Amino acid sequence: MSARTVLQQADISRALTRIAHEILESNKGAAGLVLLGIPTRGVALAQRLGALIDQITGTAVPVGSLDVTMYRDDLAKHPTRSPQPTEIPAGGIDGKTVVLVDDVLFSGRSIRAALDALGSIGRPAIVRLAILVDRGHRELPIRPDFVGKNIPSARTERVNVRLTENDGADEVTIGA
Amino acid sequence: MRHLLDTHSLERATALRILDVAEDMADTQSREIKKLPTLRGKTVVNLFFEDSTRTRISFEAAAKRLSADVINFAAKGSSVSKGESLKDTAQTLQAMGADAVVIRHAASGAPRTLATSGWISAGVVNAGDGTHEHPTQALLDAFTIRKRRYGADSRGRDLSGVRVVIVGDVLHSRVARSNVWLLTTLGAEVTLVSPPTLVPQNVSAWPVRVLYSLDEALAVGPDAVMMLRIQLERMNAAYFPSEREYSRTWGLDAVRAATLPGDSIVMHPGPMNRGLEISSEAADSPRSTVLEQVANGVSVRMAVLYLLLAGERDDERGRDL
Numbered sequence: 001m002s003a004r005t006v007l008q009q010a011d012i013s014r015a016l017t018r019i020a021h022e023i024l025e026s027n028k029g030a031a032g033l034v035l036l037g038i039p040t041r042g043v044a045l046a047q048r049l050g051a052l053i054d055q056i057t058g059t060a061v062p063v064g065s066l067d068v069t070m071y072r073d074d075l076a077k078h079p080t081r082s083p084q085p086t087e088i089p090a091g092g093i094d095g096k097t098v099v100l101v102d103d104v105l106f107s108g109r110s111i112r113a114a115l116d117a118l119g120s121i122g123r124p125a126i127v128r129l130a131i132l133v134d135r136g137h138r139e140l141p142i143r144p145d146f147v148g149k150n151i152p153s154a155r156t157e158r159v160n161v162r163l164t165e166n167d168g169a170d171e172v173t174i175g176a
Numbered sequence: 177m178r179h180l181l182d183t184h185s186l187e188r189a190t191a192l193r194i195l196d197v198a199e200d201m202a203d204t205q206s207r208e209i210k211k212l213p214t215l216r217g218k219t220v221v222n223l224f225f226e227d228s229t230r231t232r233i234s235f236e237a238a239a240k241r242l243s244a245d246v247i248n249f250a251a252k253g254s255s256v257s258k259g260e261s262l263k264d265t266a267q268t269l270q271a272m273g274a275d276a277v278v279i280r281h282a283a284s285g286a287p288r289t290l291a292t293s294g295w296i297s298a299g300v301v302n303a304g305d306g307t308h309e310h311p312t313q314a315l316l317d318a319f320t321i322r323k324r325r326y327g328a329d330s331r332g333r334d335l336s337g338v339r340v341v342i343v344g345d346v347l348h349s350r351v352a353r354s355n356v357w358l359l360t361t362l363g364a365e366v367t368l369v370s371p372p373t374l375v376p377q378n379v380s381a382w383p384v385r386v387l388y389s390l391d392e393a394l395a396v397g398p399d400a401v402m403m404l405r406i407q408l409e410r411m412n413a414a415y416f417p418s419e420r421e422y423s424r425t426w427g428l429d430a431v432r433a434a435t436l437p438g439d440s441i442v443m444h445p446g447p448m449n450r451g452l453e454i455s456s457e458a459a460d461s462p463r464s465t466v467l468e469q470v471a472n473g474v475s476v477r478m479a480v481l482y483l484l485l486a487g488e489r490d491d492e493r494g495r496d497l
Binding site for chain 2: 067070071075076077078079080081082083084085086116119120121122
């Protein structure tokens with residue numbers, strides 16, 4: 001199996017810095033922001049974005065995680081998945097601007113599940129979506145607001161995001 | 177996981193997985209909207225051949241919180257005996273499209289018969305069979321001990337080094353059996369305390385210590401004391417002289433409870449005979465986990481139903497965990 005690297009550590013870090021600025025620009029500052037990462041790798045990305053926003057504005061933004069396993073529509077098509085913890089920051093999400101953070105946007109079904117999961121926790125004023133890699137092939141009318149990199153891919157290819165927190169290194173590869 | 181029939185054959189990794197998923201389920205139960213869409217379209221049948229309040233309600237709540245449809249089947253009063261009738265009932269449920277059957281039966285082994293006979297393709301959960309096992313009770317007890325000991329840091333941990341004393345009618349208790357197997361699999365040290373007449377004959381083959389004196393067992397300062405219910409409905413022979421004598425020798429009264437270390441817990445599977453095996457002072461004290469056990473029961477049963485029903489079905493019929 002051959003895989004080529006499409007993003008290296010510096011690319012990932014530049015993309016995240018740009019996304020952090022874009023989030024602040026569209027939100028007109030850090031007020032009312034809540035970042036929620038979708039496990040597994042979205043959580044680490046949300047934490048990095050939170051740290052970047054903190055660096056830029058000097059304001060600590062609440063960061064949490066949102067597990068979508070129980071809301072998926074494809075559970076019966078795979079071996080049983082183990083749910084991951086959901087951690088909602090103490091201030092909750094009601095009336096906030098929630099930015100969902102994930103590593104790869106593909107069919108859009110995880111994000112649909114995430115929207116359902118959010119609905120059972122509270123009612124945000126606005127929900128936005130930040131993605132490190134958009135590889136296309138959407139199956140639902142869902143689009144990201146902040147994209148690290150668009151990577152055109154064949155449906156059968158594997159886009160693999162590795163992060164230091166989870167995998168020991170920062171790298172995005174694409175392969176058969 | 178295909179069925180949950182006992183804790184005797186439950187592997188450590190599977191047991192920990194159930195407990196960890198139960199942690200996630202417990203987290204969802206503090207949300208504004210407790211219902212999850214996970215098992216939408218699945219049907220869970222509660223097939224209860226024996227009386228039960230909390231186990232049946234707990235399974236019903238667990239299934240409903242996961243959006244499964246629940247059919248309650250109470251077979252009480254039915255005069256037919258086990259063999260044929262269980263088969264007919266099972267096939268009726270199969271025809272109705274049951275995805276999981278939660279069964280309680282007075283005959284030890286009835287759930288295994290249901291799971292391995294080939295009568296039905298549904299997953300089978302043992303909710304108590306005769307004097308054999310009650311696996312979800314043991315799982316919720318283990319969950320409660322772990323939660324009290326490690327709090328939010330519970331995920332992935334076993335019960336190594338935890339000392340548990342189980343007191344009472346071990347002979348008739350499926351709760352005690354399931355707990356012995358599960359707790360020792362998870363690394364706990366289990367001591368049974370019982371009147372000599374209520375100790376099972378084959379207990380020497382169990383991985384436990386047996387004592388006849390409750391005071392001796394409490395003297396070492398156990399982490400958890402689990403009081404078993406004296407099952408008056410199964411007491412058709414004279415196992416001890418009188419209830420009063422039992423209570424004095426093997427009951428957890430206020431004086432005995434006061435000798436326990438500050439962080440040890442008092443457990444009871446319910447329903448309690450207050451004043452017999454447990455005093456009100458012990459049952460209502462902060463160290464009592466009776467109500468936590470009930471709440472945790474729903475989370476653990478949600479985890480079991482999730483692991484049984486949510487994933488891809490491997491059609492290896494009759495394969496245990």
